[in-house]
Amino acid sequence: MFAVELKLDEVTAALNKAVAAMEDLTPVMQSIGEILVDSTKQRFGTGTSPEGVKWAAKSQTTLNAYGARKSNRIDVRPLFGPSGALSSQIFSEPERDQVSVGSPRIYAAMMQFGGLKSAFPHLWGNIPARPFLGISPTDSTNIVAEIEDWLKSALG
Numbered sequence: 661m662f663a664v665e666l667k668l669d670e671v672t673a674a675l676n677k678a679v680a681a682m683e684d685l686t687p688v689m690q691s692i693g694e695i696l697v698d699s700t701k702q703r704f705g706t707g708t709s710p711e712g713v714k715w716a717a718k719s720q721t722t723l724n725a726y727g728a729r730k731s732n733r734i735d736v737r738p739l740f741g742p743s744g745a746l747s748s749q750i751f752s753e754p755e756r757d758q759v760s761v762g763s764p765r766i767y768a769a770m771m772q773f774g775g776l777k778s779a780f781p782h783l784w785g786n787i788p789a790r791p792f793l794g795i796s797p798t799d800s801t802n803i804v805a806e807i808e809d810w811l812k813s814a815l816g
Contacts, residue, residue, distance in 0.1 A: 674815065681814035688810040689759040693752025695802050696761045696795065703792050704747040707738055710794030715739065721785045738790055739771055746771065746792075761793060 699710075707715045715738040726734045726742060733742045740747060746765050753760045762768065770780075774789030795803070 684756045689754035691806050693754050693759040697750050697752050700750045709791040710796040715790040716788040
């Protein structure tokens with residue numbers, strides 16, 4: 661058995677730079693968050709999940725409930741309510757080693773996962789899951805490309 665000890669200043673400097681860059685990934689997490697926020701907002705235009713599955717249409721009960729409100733603003737597109745807030749309020753929170761993407765709207769989880777009136781009596785009917793958050797195959801490709809670009813930049 662033999663051992664090789666590498667003592668090149670350039671190599672050591674490059675490795676130290678890589679270690680330092682990996683200690684705080686906030687910059688790349690911010691870029692990944694922007695990718696996911698953009699693609700999530702685009703899903704509202706297509707009415708599809710990250711996997712490309714079409715969202716369930718609004719029920720007639722929902723359309724009737726919106727029509728009974730004072731504003732009478734009825735948008736037949738799934739996940740577009742009278743305020744239109746859900747589609748515009750998607751944000752990311754980058755941290756040192758992760759990024760969270762979501763919406764502060766109180767009903768966002770119900771729209772993402774769905775719910776049954778039997779479990780949530782305040783609902784006017786069952787809510788089908790309409791996943792709008794997640795990572796699509798295109799998102800994965802874009803995230804990998806962003807990480808590669810960030811690594812090239814971080815390592816000089």
